[in-house]
Amino acid sequence: MIKTTEYKKIPATIMHQITGEIDVEEIKHGLNNANKVINKVINKYGIFNLIIDLRGISFTILAVHKIWKTWLQNRLFKEKINCIAFIVDDSPHTRAEKELMDTENIKFFFDFDEGSKWLNDRYSINACKGTQ
Secondary structure, three states: OEEEEEOOOOOOEEEEEEOEEEOHHHHHHHHHHHHHHHHHHHHHHOOEEEEEEOOOEEEOOHHHHHHHHHHHOOHHHHHHEEEEEEEOOOOHHHHHHHHHHOOOOEEEEOOHHHHHHHHHHHHHOOOOOOOO
16 A cells, blocks of 8 residues: 655655555556645645655565655655655664665654654754755
8 A cells, every 4th residue: 555645743744655565556556646745745835854654565576666766766856855754664674774874864763753753853943954
């Protein structure tokens, strides 16, 4: 399942959740719907924060992961995203990713509430690259 919604608890924030086994058709449909939500938030705020909840995900084939990753690296999104909180399952692999990929504006969390709090704090102090 891919579900993308405006996260009303933090202004200008989108929650993108992916759970279960995801195949090519589902990723295409899910990303199409995600684009609609993102465009709506961009039109409303000009910028956005992103919570990506990947707990319990399984891409059926590597091509599905590649489609998702290419979508996430879209130039327009990169220009409009302030901060990203990745919510992931705790594993040796995700701990290694966390060590390699954590930056000032991108953080990995094993607990949803911690990631949400971080984004809320970042929004409150205007610490991300954009201005709220």
